[in-house]
Amino acid sequence: xxxxxxxxxxxxxxxxxxxxxxxxxxxxxxxxxxxxxxxxxxxxxxxxxxxxxxxxxxxxxxxxxxxxxxxxxxxxxxx
Numbered sequence: 688x689x690x691x692x693x694x695x696x697x698x699x700x701x702x703x704x705x706x707x708x709x710x711x712x713x714x715x716x717x718x719x720x721x722x723x724x725x726x727x728x729x730x731x732x733x734x735x736x737x738x739x740x741x742x743x744x745x746x747x748x749x750x751x752x753x754x755x756x757x758x759x760x761x762x763x764x765x766x
Contacts, residue, residue, distance in 0.1 A: 690765065691758045696749045697729075697742040698758050702765065704735045713737060713764060720760050726753045 690700035704710040714730070714737055721727045729740040739761065741754040 688758055688762055690762060691739075691741070693750060697740045698750055698754050699738070699740050700758070700761075702737045702739070704737070707734050710735050710737050716764050717761055720764075721757060724753065724757055724760075726757050728757070 688698075690702065691698040692700070702710070702713060704713060710732060714732060717728065717730075717737075717739070726741075726743070729742075731738045741750070741758055742748045743751040743753050
């Protein structure tokens with residue numbers, strides 16, 4: 688994966704966009720993927736920057752296949 692790195696039992700990534708609208712559009716796409724997967728990220732947004740952290744809460748806040756699969760789908764949105 689290009690953007691996500693494992694850190695503190697989570698997959699973390701920071702995405703920067705041209706402006707707030709592009710960042711918010713990306714977040715909307717990620718929200719739809721997350722809802723479909725029934726696996727929701729911890730994230731934050733500040734203007735053109737989106738930070739995402741993925742871990743499986745029900746497995747004790749560790750990285751599982753669910754996180755890897757969602758991270759791969761999120762990465763595909765950037766390409």
